Amino acid sequence: QVQLVESGGGLVQAGGSLRLSCTASRSIFSANFMGWHRQAPGKQRDLVASISSSGSTNIADSVKGRFTISRDNAKNTVYLQMNSLKPEDTAVYYCRYTDYRTYWGQGTQVTVSS
Numbered sequence: 741q742v743q744l745v746e747s748g749g750g751l752v753q754a755g756g757s758l759r760l761s762c763t764a765s766r767s768i769f770s771a772n773f774m775g776w777h778r779q780a781p782g783k784q785r786d787l788v789a790s791i792s793s794s795g796s797t798n799i800a801d802s803v804k805g806r807f808t809i810s811r812d813n814a815k816n817t818v819y820l821q822m823n824s825l826k827p828e829d830t831a832v833y834y835c836r837y838t839d840y841r842t843y844w845g846q847g848t849q850v851t852v853s854s
Contacts, residue, residue: 745845752853759822760822764818777834788833
């Protein structure tokens, strides 16, 4: 079992920045992928960004150029740096850890005001 603890969400004005953190209860070396998804009210949960064990990243087109994902293996932590935030980025953001199964964090709310 893997526990994921997310932090860094909050309320920010459009154009602002936030950094989300996701710390795993065990080494993220074991993860094939770690990533962030988001879910707005009434919508499905969509992939925002992911990072593989080799460090290669995948960023959704809707946030490309504004969001970056990174990992600190020594801290078992993955980060999502979000810049130039827009109201449409408002959602609950979930951390995902995948090895031979997938684990989810509890979610952290990001609200961007116009």
